Amino acid sequence: MKNRQKQTTIPLQTEANARYTADQWAAIHLEGDNLLVSASAGSGKTSVLVQRILQKVRRGYGVDELLVVTFTEKAASEMKERLEVALQExxxxxxxxxxxxxxxxxxxxxxxxxxxxxxxxxKQVIQRYYFLIDLDPVYRLITDETENMMHFENVWEALKEDLLAEGNPDYLRMSKHFASDRKDDKIDQLIFDLYNKSR
Structure with a gap:
């Protein structure tokens, strides 16, 4: 079954599927455009996404042709379980x-x-295509906070050296206003604070 019909209109809602709002219904069925779905926790995003995947399957796509990313392993596992139940139905x-x-x-x-x-x-992309993207496929995640901070400081020191070597005007201007007694402590702290706030 490879019909893959392009959907140009959204099917009408019926009593059977009235549990979805108009916006959710559109998110399930809209095709051919970039689509951003923004909703708070517990508003039914997973359910809408599962229905969207099922619509694609009904039109002939395979689940192995789709990329679906979630924030947690639990959500990914739950989505697979819901898809299996729905496909069985x-x-x-x-x-x-x-x-x-x-x-x-x-x-x-x-x-x-x-x-x-x-x-x-x-991780899967790196392990499969490391030779094309020039990244070591053998890596580990930094989970220790102290190690993470040391890594961050090393990256910042290397970046600082590059900015000074090239005479970056923005960095030099910042250094002029925030450095004291030829020390960069205040600049370092400013960058760390900005980084932490941005996260």
């Missing part, structure tokens, strides 16, 4: 043998589908 309700076969294939592909956290996806 679609199989039970489907009379067309080709469509049933397509839905069965999607359940089999779910464990390998790109439904994960953004960092898990980035």
């Amino acid at each position: 679609m199989i039970n309700e489907e009379s067309d043998p080709d469509s049933r076969q397509h839905y069965l294939q999607q359940i089999a592909k779910l464990p390998q589908a790109n439904i994960s956290t953004i960092d898990a996806f980035c």
Whole structure:
């Protein structure tokens, strides 16, 4: 089943699917444009995203052709579980043998589908394409706060040296206003504070 029909209109809501708001319904069915869905916690984003994925599957796409990123492993796992349940329901309700076969294939592909956290996806990209992107595939995440701060200071020191070596006018102006007695302590603290606030 590879119909992949381009959807130009949004289907009408019925009583059966009235649990979705008009905006949620549009988020599920809109195609062909960049789409930003912004909503607070507990507002049904996961449910809307699951329905959006199912709409693509109904139109002939495979779950292995989609990239779905979440903030937590728990959310990714929950999404896969919801998709499996919904696909099973679609199989039970489907009379067309080709469509049933397509839905069965999607359940089999779910464990390998790109439904994960953004960092898990980035890890996969690095490990698969390290030779193209010039990054070491053997790395670890910095989880210790002290080690993280030391790494940050090393990066900042290297960047500072580059800015001084090139005579960066913005850095020189900042240094003129904030440095004291030829020391950069105040500048360092300012940069650290800005970095922490931006996070």
